[in-house]
Amino acid sequence: MTTDKCTNVIEKCIDLKGSENCDDANMVDISISKDVLVIGAGSFGLEAAGKIAAQGYSVSVIGVKTACARQSGCSSEMLETGKVNIMQDVAIDSLAGVTGDFRAVLIKTAGNGTGCNETGCSEKVEKVFGAIVVAPQYSYSPLNKKYGLTLNDKVVSQSQFEAMLGDSESQKKILNSNNGNGSTVAFLTGFAQEGDPTLTSRVLTSALAVQNMENCNAYIYAGNVKVGAKGLERLFTQGRHAGVVCFKPSQMPTIEQTSTVEQDGNCDHKQVSETIKITIKDPVVRTDVELTPDYIVVEEALVVGQQNLDIASTLRIDADLYGFLPSNNVHRFPAKSNRDGIFVVNNSADAANTALKLKELIGNGIKKVAANKAKVDEDRCVICLTCYRSCPHGAIFWQNGAAAISQVACQGCGICASECPMDAIQIGDFTDDSLRTSIKDAVVSAKDNQKDGQPLIVAFCCKNSAFEACEAATQFGHEMPQGFRMVKVPCAGKVDVEFIMKAFVEGADGVMVAACHEGNCKAERGNIYAKWRVNEIQKRLEKMGLEKNRLIFTTIASNMAKEFAGKVNAFAAAIQ
Amino acid sequence: MDNQTKKVLILGGGIAGLTAAWELSRQNISVELVEKSCFLGGHAIGFTCKATDKCQQCGACSVEDMLKNVVNEPLINVHLRTEIKELKKSAKFNITLTKSDIELPDSQIKNLPSGKAAKGFSKYNNPLYVTDSDKDKMGSSCQITADAVIVATGYSPFDPNRKSTYGYGKWKNVITGLDLENIIRENGSLVRPSDGQKPQKVAFIQCVGSRDERLGNLWCSEVCCPYAMRMAGTVKHDNPNADITMFYIDIQNSGKEFPVFYEKIKQNIRFVRTIPVDIYPLENDGLELRHMAEEEGSPSSESFDLVVLSVGIMPGKDSGKLSEITGIPVNQDGFLDNEISCCPCSSSAKSTQASQPSTSSQSASSIAGLFVAGTAKGPAGIAASMADAGKTAFEAMKYLGVIK
Helix, strand or coil, X not given: CCCCCCCCCCCCCCCCCCHHHCCHHHEXXXXXXXXXXXXXXXXXXXHHHHHHHCCCCEEEEEECCCCCCCCCCCCHHHHHHCCEEEEECEEEEEEEEECCEEEEEEEECCCCCCCEECCEECCEEEEEECEEEECCCXXXXXXXXXXXXCCCCCEEEHHXXXXXXXXXXXXXXXXXXXXXXXXXXXXXXXXXXCCCHHHHHHHHHHHHHHHCCCCCEEEEXXXXXCCCCCCHHHHHHHHHHHCCEEECCCCCCEEEEEEEEEECCCCCCEEEEEEEEEEEEECCCCEEEEECCCEEEECEEEECHHHHHHHHHHHCCCCCCCCCCCCCCHHHCCCECCCCCEEECCCHHHHHHHHHHHHHHHCCCEEEEECCCEEECCCXXXXXXXXXHHCCXXXXXXXXXXXXXXXXXXXXXXXXXXXXXXXXXXXXXXXHHHHHHHHHHHHHHHHHHCCCCCCCEEEEEECCCHHHHHHHHHHCCCCCCCCEEEXXXXXXXXXXXXXXXXXXXXXXXXXXXXXXXECCCCCCCHHXXXXXXXXXXXXXXXXXXXXXXXXXXXXXXXXXXXXXXXXXXXXXHHHC | CCHHHCEEEEECCCHHHHHHHHHHHHCCCEEEEECCCXXXXXXXXXXXXCCCCECCCCCHHHHHHHHHHHHCCCCEEEXXXXXXXXXXXXXXXXXXXXXXXXXXXXXXXXXXCCEEEEECCCCCCCCCEECHHHHHHCCCCEEEEECEEXXXXXXXXXXXXXXXXXXXXXXXXXXXXXXXXXXXXXXXXXXXXXXXXXXXXXXXXXXXXXXXXCCCECCCCCCHHHHHHHHHXXXXXHCCCCEEEEECCCCCCCCCCHHHHHXXXXXXXXXXXXXXXXXXXXXXXXXXXXXXXXXXXXXXXEEEXXXXXXXXXXXXXXXXXXXXXXXXXXXXXXXXXXXXXXXXXXXXXXXXXXCCCCCCCCCECCCCCEXXXXXXXXXXXHHHHHHHHHHHHHHHHHHHCCCC
């Protein structure tokens, strides 16, 4: 029996790489479709399509408007592959299947995104794809209302102003305001929203352009100047040297937009003139600083749009708090979504990374994977859909009247196995039996080493975080109680109520469930399931008249060795 | 040609070099990974997790993950304490490697029963401890032939001694952001260097070396606002009574979901828009910090237990030498770079087609087969360095004909 504090359960071929180390008998060949669907025909969608097609895969690009149609994104390199099929005004209607064998229903849209027009609804086509790439297309919306402003020909959005700068007639107007004496242009940014470097870059570029026009002056009113991207600080400095004035008041400036109607005797002939006054408090000179610009340029917000939300829900991929894809999880960076085989491309680096990851996933169309990552006992399955709903990777489908698990998409987290009310699912390297044995062994080993008066502690440790931290704590010699042992689990989401109770029954004085921090779980929600279960058991322990603090839930990262030891020691002290 | 016969030499074993090596090995390309110091992982492997109860997306754990990948990958051959001496291009690259004379980092020296040794931050560092005599045995002096070369030599943190009025090195409790990372990594929480106690009043000074026209540093280091804010959150989580102030010019975004993060952190931390002038020592190792508060418009001063200087990302100290050896030019800021003109690219997670002109792939250096990845070419956080390294690996494979 091992006396290591961190008992390492030998990992079998979990992560598919280095197949030479794997027992071929446990491997199975799965064919993966070499067709790839790209949703979103903007320039990054097309860039991804070109890079993927160059690897020899057939790519279908769907979107309402294509960058090709706008003449701005179809490289000859891409078109020459003959592997890219651009389907304009086509949308995804539904998606079934799993990684390697996605069944997408595509629908011709009437340009309105619905597939229907006055003459009826168009036909649907089902196509099989090995992988899917989403290149979200966001739009901009002006934030004038937040400043109490109404848009007109003097109060314009950033996009409108950029269009004016690009148009010679409008440029002349800007030059000739004030009877040919040039214009004063004020930019408002970072008060109605935080903003980001992309938006700042647009403001700085426009402001510099204004400043370089004869007799024109640019003023920027900014919350925070977001120069955190390549070249922006230099651009900002260049602007200031050219004479662009930047105010950074601590609060949104006061803006008065007043229009006066002047009548010149002729009732049909009204002259409407508008004045806009911006006022801020200058903290240094302690007076109000007023400006009456000829133009006000208002910042814009990036808008997710219903279309992107619909795509995310159709594909069953998670978005971040604001609806932007993908969800905010460091383990997915760059370009991965919570579903293996579905990628999100937001920029050029994402496109290249996606092409690489796709090549790794699809290869030559045959993938060797471990056959026993997760298995459903068909006789026990009652098709209650619990596993389908709880699987964070979308790896579960239906076959022969029972749930089936894609060995390609499955990540072996075991959330489904723990949630299954029929106990019909077993995880290859962490079967219920093997975990029961690990728990028993851990307690027995702890008893053998436990010092008098010290508590016996069993910690269920996620292999991605707490297990790594525990091993490092041992290796770096951080002291932990002699009676401490850990049980490695594939994800805290695999820690069943039964296992926690078993640890107590076997003789543990305290049980710790150590998961990844919220938002860091490779299985998206495994840590949340674990926390729920711990809370539930704590309630039960209390009802049974037992001390609920003998069971704790904690979160930790793989690189927190010292903190891990600290948590174990604190727990030991608390229950002693 | 079989991929197996292709070989790429990567200079630098930080997060960009590790990621590039890993991505290349995924496509069966063998990699010679050359690292000047005695440990893999670069600066980032010494970074601490900045989660409170929630992950703050700092990416430090991804470095640990990537290091684990690389050390277990047989296709990647690691040369520690080794640097490049010469590079010649014919059909392939002929590279002469030599033992580096880099010192063991002071901050990592530990007293072990067996004597003094520098300690690697991760358990995946092999060796984990290096003594001076171990060091002498490490390193490769040899000739290597490679089909392509990726330079991922990283950055040097701004030397805080150049801002002498802050008294770094003179006053014990003036530390840099990197010192702070390492202190927490080592101790499990923030303690003052002078007495090992948890500080109650902590100041962060932003833009130390960055955005400084007087120094000629016309760039934002991009990572300091995110790390200082996340760190402040961690310190506050560990010690809810801590009183934390951040002195800043402009707050930069930390990536996705920034507005929520910022709103929350503003409830816990005081933000003062000004850059302090100087720091003086007080009794009990305290510090007096003088500044011109913009809001009040008058000079004021305040005492702190600990001051953290958010030192910026500067070009690698070796970038001039590397430029000479490899022929890769340095840009006007001193970073290795062939992208003479570039749009403000990619740091925003919300970048869109509408705002970002699609740039043709530009990481390729003027010499075919020679690439630059990560912070060697400019400021980037962990996530951005990893994305860039993946993109660079893609371009290197394209050059090799392994992919099209």
